[in-house]
Amino acid sequence: MxxxxxxxxxxxxxxxxxxxxxxxxxxxxxxxxxxxxxxxxxxxxxxxxxxxxxxxxxxxHGGSRIIRYTHDKLDHASQMPATFDLWFELERESGASLLTMTGGLYFAPENEPWLTKALQVLQTLDFPHRILVGEELQRAHPQFNLPAGWIGVEQEHSGILAAxxxxxxxxxxxxxxxxxxxxxxxxxxxxxxxxxxxxxxxxxxxxxxxxxxxxxxxxxxxxxxxxxxxxxPLRVTPQQVAYFPVQDAAAFAVGRFPLFISTHEPHFYGFPIHERPGTIKIALENEGHSANPDDPRQVDQALLNQLTTIVGEFMRGVGPTPVHVEPCLYTETPxxxxxxxxxxxxxxxxxxxxxxxxxxxxxxxxxxxxxxxxxxxxxxxxxxxxxxxxxxxxxxxxxx
Ligand SMILES: Cc1cc2nc3c(=O)[nH]c(=O)nc-3n(C[C@H](O)[C@H](O)[C@H](O)COP(=O)(O)OP(=O)(O)OC[C@H]3O[C@@H](n4cnc5c(N)ncnc54)[C@H](O)[C@@H]3O)c2cc1C
Missing domain, CATH: 3.50.50.60 (FAD/NAD(P)-binding domain)
Structure with a gap:
């Protein structure tokens, strides 16, 4: 243990x-x-x-998983307040700290289907959120370099679970x-x-x-x-998360920097500084090859190169070379x-x-x-x- x-x-x-x-x-x-x-x-x-x-x-395994109200399906989003309550109850009962609330930023080109549906769900359930575009988006989140025409949705009920x-x-x-x-x-x-x-x-x-x-x-x-x-039908895919160094730790600290998800292809997501000082965890989903869970875990260098390119393109103040990479497995139905x-x-x-x-x-x-x-x-x-x-x-x- x-x-x-x-x-x-x-x-x-x-x-x-x-x-x-x-x-x-x-x-x-x-x-x-x-x-x-x-x-x-x-x-x-x-x-x-x-x-x-x-x-x-x-x-x-690992130090962080995203927890959020923001979902594209009403079914999932509607059970999140009760799910948060169960986590809070476990924290109270055990005395352990498991959740760090960070706020979330979800971004994509305007009219991207997932984010459009998620916005409808947020509105239907009356979950508070704020839509940002253009200059306003850039000013609020200078750590990102998002293309023109992208929108950002901020939603406060977003945080990190210590997995x-x-x-x-x-x-x-x-x-x-x-x-x-x-x-x-x-x-x-x-x-x-x-x-x-x-x-x-x-x-x-x-x-x-x-x-x-x-x-x-x-x-x-x-x-x-x-x-x-x-x-x-279940498919097991090898995944990995990478920890990138940041230039100004204060700009990527909880409170200044939210967890984020690009809901547009390529789907990448990341966290404020949380587990490893001076670094933020960012990941790109592998939607390609599958794996045998008994095989040794390996770093997928091609996927890592793709992620490094994305970090260079979409982030500001983040170094290009990860200091640590951690493999993990997804198991998915179609x-x-x-x-x-x-x-x-x-x-x-x-x-x-x-x-x-x-x-x-x-x-x-x-x-x-x-x-x-x-x-x-x-x-x-x-x-x-x-x-x-x-x-x-x-x-x-x-x-x-
Ligand atoms: C890189 C990565 C990032 C993720 N990010 C997020 C996120 O941000 N937010 C989020 O909500 N989710 C996230 N997930 C998904 C989430 O972590 C998984 O969906 C979840 O952990 C699955 O848990 P599980 O118990 O089904 O599987 P596991 O944690 O794999 O547990 C299965 C257990 O069963 C045991 N077992 C298997 N066969 C036997 C046997 N024959 N006898 C005895 N024991 C056995 C295994 O050893 C294992 O311990 C992420 C996953 C990965 C890999």
């Missing part, structure tokens, strides 16, 4: 062959949130992680509420039973539970392919809509998968939703965080 907030006694209480109310597979953002909520609800929970909590081979710390805190809070955690516990298979399911580790050890929640991130297909009758649902035939098995490049902010709410689904009958979707777009049955082939 990597965070001092986790008590050293957290990898304990694991009873070989024992029966639990809920077994959660995967201690990334989603699994740790599911374990936290189930344990907080009084369930007897076992959380199994193939590596160690806080490892850097999945999708949830690795959030995972550590959710696991430690799950333990505080009685959960057991087993690290270096790679799950080899799940066998549904008449009631509940048996989880078998690669070592041959087995555990059983009334409910099993699979939150395996980039490894999710290993479970879905074996357990679900129809193909569930529409980037998440999969959060019960197994179609074995409702005692649940899945949380395909959280793409925007899932971290939602993890605390996804964990709440998975806990709600795990504790209700098959076919019941009574949770404030349920959305129709999450259904796994959307991949059932349409017969002609």
């Amino acid at each position: 990597t965070d001092s907030t986790i008590p050293s006694s957290s990898v304990v209480n694991v009873r070989g062959g024992a029966r639990y109310d809920v077994i959660v597979i995967g201690a990334g953002g989603v699994g740790s949130a599911a374990a936290y909520h189930c344990a907080r609800d009084g369930k007897d929970v076992l959380l199994l992680e193939q590596f160690t909590v806080g490892h850097t081979r999945g999708s949830s 690795s710390r959030a995972v550590a805190v959710m696991v430690s809070q799950a333990v505080r509420h009685g959960a057991s955690v087993r690290e270096l516990a790679a799950v080899a298979g799940i066998a549904p039973e008449w009631e509940g399911a048996v989880v078998r580790l690669e070592t041959g050890e087995t555990f059983s539970a009334d409910r099993v929640i699979v939150c395996a991130g980039p490894w999710a297909s290993r479970f879905l392919d074996k357990l679900v009758e129809f193909p569930v 529409t980037r809509d998440f999969i959060i649902d019960r197994h179609p035939d074995y409702p005692q098995i649940l899945f949380g998968a395909g959280f793409s490049g925007r899932g971290f902010k939602h993890t605390i709410a996804v964990g709440r939703l998975l806990a709600d689904l795990a504790q209700s009958d098959a076919g019941v979707y009574a949770s404030p965080f349920w959305r129709e777009s999450y259904r796994i049955n959307r991949f059932v082939p349409v017969s002609t």
Whole structure:
């Protein structure tokens, strides 16, 4: 474990062959949130992680993830106030600081579809925002060099979530509420039973539970392919973030410089100085080649060169050579809509998968939703965080 907030006694209480109310597979953002909520609800929970909590081979490590009200879909934007509340509640309950509010700047050429939809959503939900153009945009944000005809949208409910710390805190809070955690516990298979399911580790050890929640991130297909009758399309792509030095640290500090997203191609985004003094984190999404999650992580030099060119073109006062690059993985469905649902035939098995490049902010709410689904009958979707777009049955082939 990597965070001092986790008590050293957290990898304990694991009873070989024992029966639990809920077994959660995967201690990334989603699994740790599911374990936290189930344990907080009084369930007897076992959380199994193939590596160690806080490892850097999945999708949830690192010091920062964007959290924002600004979305192009009403469905997502409308649940953000409640999602923020869950993060605030976790901060209060744990005493840990997880959120840094920075304000956000979202920019693109005028009439760009994503930002146009996001503006409509901000207006519909009456979320405060300010539209800036031309000279006014340039004056307010001199750290950017945006082409003529681009607009900027400022939205204050935007901030940074400390990702690795959030995972550590959710696991430690799950333990505080009685959960057991087993690290270096790679799950080899799940066998549904008449009631509940048996989880078998690669070592041959087995555990059983009334409910099993699979939150395996980039490894999710290993479970879905074996357990679900129809193909569930998930693509894993290698991504990376880079830390660029800035000339004037004060101009890029929280309070002076917002987090930002170019919603126009090429999609790049970045943060004020937060994790590494004197540097800002900027990233460009890889929408190209896919990866095997078991392969070693490597820096993609071509993508980095592309990002360096973008930084030179769009930013002022930012040095051209990153001082650090950090690889990470996305796992995406074709529409980037998440999969959060019960197994179609074995409702005692649940899945949380395909959280793409925007899932971290939602993890605390996804964990709440998975806990709600795990504790209700098959076919019941009574949770404030349920959305129709999450259904796994959307991949059932349409017969002609
Ligand atoms: C570079 C980058 C930038 C991002 N930026 C943002 C952002 O700004 N805002 C935002 O909201 N989101 C962002 N995201 C997305 C977000 O981080 C992910 O959607 C989220 O972390 C996914 O969490 P997860 O729990 O599904 O996957 P993971 O964190 O990968 O967790 C899955 C876990 O399951 C474990 N596991 C897998 N198989 C087994 C097995 N057989 N047995 C036991 N354990 C197993 C794995 O070891 C892993 O720990 C970003 C992602 C990346 C990579």
